[in-house]
Amino acid sequence: MLELKLADYKAEKQPDWCPGCGDYGILSALQMALFELKRDPSQTAVFSGIGCSAKTPHYLNVYGVHTLHGRVLPVAQGAKLANPHLTVVAVGGDGDGLGIGAGHFVAAGRRNVDMLYILYDNEVYGLTKGQAGPTLGLGEKTKSLPKPNPQSRLNPLLLAFAAGYTWIARGYAYDVKGLKELIKEGIEHRGLAFLHVLQPCPTYNDLHTKEWFAPRLYKLQEEGYDPHVPAGLSPEELDRKMMLFQEKALEWGERIPVGVFWKAELPTFEARLKAYLPRYPEAYPARGPEAPLDLEGLLQEFAL
Amino acid sequence: MEEFTWRVGGPQGGGIETAATLFARAVGKGGWWVATKREYHSNIMGRHSYLDVRLARKPVQAFRERVDFLVALDGETLARHLGEVREGGVVLYDPKVLELTLHKLPMLDHRVAEDLAKRLGQADPSLKEVLQAYAEAGVQPLPYPFEAVADRIGEALGVPSLKARRTLNTIAVAASLHLLSYPLEPLLQALALQFRGEVLELNRKVAEAVYREEAPRLPFRLEVLGPAPGRIYxxxxxxxxxxxxxxxxxxxxxxxxxxxxxxxxxxxxxxxxxxxxxxxxxxxxxxxxxxxxxxxxxxxxxxxxxxxxxxxxxxxxxxxxxxxxxxxxxxxxxxxxxxxxxxxxxxxxxxxxxxxxxxxxxxxxxxxxxxxxxxxxxxxxxxxxxxxxxxxxxxxxxxxxxxxxxxxxxxxxLKVLSLDGEKRLSPREGFGPYQRYAPGEDGLSPFIPIGTPGGFYWMTSDEHDPLGHITEDVELRELQMEKRMEKLELARKEIPLEDQYTLFRDGEVLVLGWGTVKGTLLEALDHLEGVGYLHLRLLWPFPRIAPLLEGKTLVTVEHNYSGQLADLVQQETLKRVHHRVVKYNGRPITLEEAVEALKAVREGRAPERLVLRKGV
CATH class of the missing domain: 3.40.50.970 (Thiamin diphosphate (ThDP)-binding fold, Pyr/PP domains)
Structure with a gap:
């Protein structure tokens, strides 16, 4: 592969996000992470849903697929399963992933396909002018809402945990360095990684702003929290880990933790596919089998 | 016999599917061409289900309205299907169900029960009375105590009753074939295809035992036509x-x-x-x-x-x-x-x-x-x-x-076709974006799978430029819209005509059909003169068939309410479809229905819209 510079990962296309948008930070962190991991752009694909965040792929020099509202995970999983050698990152907003795409969010957790999903959480539907997203709290009223939010907040970390994501973390859009490290870890994790990114929306969300977040955020790992869940943990030890996870995932208000919450080792979907498709590692769908189809053999069971 | 229809009915999950497969394979082994139709409820177990096996000396796909031989594995089958046994046809049933009245059949639709009750002029007739009424109309009842036979054979073989009764499907098929004077050997071969090991052994013994039973002589018999190697089912x-x-x-x-x-x-x-x-x-x-x-x-x-x-x-x-x-x-x-x-x-x-x-x-x-x-x-x-x-x-x-x-x-x-023509880009050296959506000479741009070395590009559900970036530019929009839509014209031009449609026969009355009406209409043609059939294989882009329709009386035959093909033909050819034959009760069009409808058209007595209503 060619020696690439950090700038090579950035596309010519200029972002059209609002000034001060958290998306810029996430884009930079993703670009830096791919560069530092030396991922070959031609073997890397970034998928997105619909919304402001979903424009991310257009600003990166890798294969970029801007899919449909809520459907980023099925498309990304399909590509990764067809060619397991690809580096796959899926991105989308809170409405995209936890509103219209919630079913896919949950089902993806059950599969554990080896890829990273980054959820940009600004609590609002930005591109349609600030309606309440699924992570906005009950009774909260941003300046874009005519009335306080009558629906309650969904906790992305708890949902990811319940669904079976094997790596769960939270980052902050304005902490680009910290975010970059999380993205790198998420990409390198073997299995489905979920990165929840807190991201102010300077245009529509006047409740949870940069000023609101700054004094509240703290880093889990700096306080000695160990997310690692090794295989073969005793049931008691696993229980303790889960309680600790839940406590941290629910922490919101005066103190808000960021960092890695959960890191488990479980077989990926690619490994599970091998059970009924023994030749999958070599003859994955994008490549195809070595042997021609034995139609004659297949027809034997239909002999009259 | 030229052809024959054998029907088996019973509760879903009760082995009738296996029975039909055994029957089809046994007669198939003897050289008959077979087609098996399956009707079932949206239910796992217990609701009524039935299968027709039609056999003929040449390949068939259509099904007849009347069956020659009905096997009723339960009482409900008698109530539902006696009316579809042809005059002189046979019904094989377990006499123990005869005491049941229609109201004792919990899964029988009220409408069916009421029709029967009305026919017999009684509020709640027993199956005995129902059977009698049909016997008077010419159906031949053949009592056969399936379960008692199973128990008796089981006892002789030292097999518990519960296990022996699992072979009811084999008993039903063996009894049918035995009554039809068909040899045992093809059935044994069919059993060997269906079962393995101990189960095969038991079923084989059961079939042999059934063949040792006395069987009444039927007025018709099923002969072996000869070996039929190289066929599949x-x-x-x-x-x-x-x-x-x-x-x-x-x-x-x-x-x-x-x-x-x-x-x-x-x-x-x-x-x-x-x-x-x-x-x-x-x-x-x-x-x-x-x-x-x-x-x-x-x-x-x-x-x-x-x-x-x-x-x-x-x-x-x-x-x-x-x-x-x-x-x-x-x-x-x-x-x-x-x-x-x-x-x-x-x-x-x-x-x-x-x-x-x-x-x-x-x-x-x-x-x-x-x-x-x-x-x-x-x-x-x-x-x-x-x-x-x-x-x-x-x-x-x-x-x-x-x-x-x-x-x-x-x-x-079953041939593996050699179809190619996909246009893929070969990997290249270097680093830079591919122009994925730049129109090529024939309108197709090379496909570039994600992971193709040497570059990358973008894809978006938004309108896009040749690189795949979002655009709302008027000229780029027109260019990409045209690039995509022109593929239809290319397809229409490139796809061989034999893959677009087949004119099976021409006629003053020209029937147009698509999908699974094909088999029924092709057989119907054997019974009709002056009627042709144009079968559409490619529905979109719609083939240029207008010249074939010139001066013909046009009829569409399809399984829907409005006659969707008729609308499409009119829209795409500007020719009027004179008659729409439709059926929408969920049951396939029978051979008789097709023949009768097309005769009516041919003789000028068909309305513009003809609804077919047969089926159980």
């Missing part, structure tokens, strides 16, 4: 799955739905065989199914999904996405009775317009429909090839009737 869903494998399918997604799921399950069950490497993923819903298949296609895998009406409705957005980003995708659509949940296990051709038009905006898609089991095998290959040639969505239409229809075929007819 399979269903439409199996044929479609095999066709997908022959066409190089590598990735299939599905969400469970009747009657489409059989295909995906078949694929999953055979992935260990050489060359049958298909990753089959059961998704959370049909939205995921279509989008995951698109993702796999983008990475370079031949990908498809299979579904039925409700699932296809959910896929509409994903299909537009595939059309917009020019992803090669096959959707195998097994139509069933709609709208909404409709008739989940009954047949219909109600999705033609939806397959062609469903979704917002406009994008090129190809729609082809299979008329029979061999078509299903060949069309599945064509669908994959066309999806990759034209880099777009191909909808392959089948229906419930075809999915569950089983037929004997000469094995050599």
């Amino acid at each position: 399979l269903t439409g869903a199996q044929a479609a799955a095999l066709g997908k494998l022959a066409g190089g399918l590598r990735f299939q997604t599905y969400y469970p739905i009747s009657p489409a799921t059989d295909e995906s399950v078949f694929l999953e069950a055979h992935t260990h065989l050489p060359g049958a490497d298909v990753a089959v993923v059961q998704t959370e819903d049909e939205i995921a199914a279509v989008n995951m298949a698109v993702g796999a296609a983008l990475a370079g895998a031949k990908a498809a999904t299979a579904t039925s009406g409700p699932g296809f409705s959910l896929m509409a957005e994903g299909l537009g996405f595939a059309g917009m980003i020019e992803a090669p995708l096959v959707v195998t659509l097994y139509q069933r009775g709609g709208p909404s949940t409709g008739l989940p296990t009954r047949t219909e051709q109600g999705d033609l317009m939806f397959a062609i038009r469903g979704g917002h905006g406009e994008y090129p898609r190809l729609v082809l429909a299979s008329g029979d089991i061999l078509d299903a095998f060949l069309d599945a290959q064509k669908a994959l090839a066309w999806a990759w040639r034209y880099q777009t969505v191909v909808v392959h239409l089948l229906d419930k009737f075809l999915a569950s229809l089983a037929q004997s075929l000469p094995k050599e007819a």
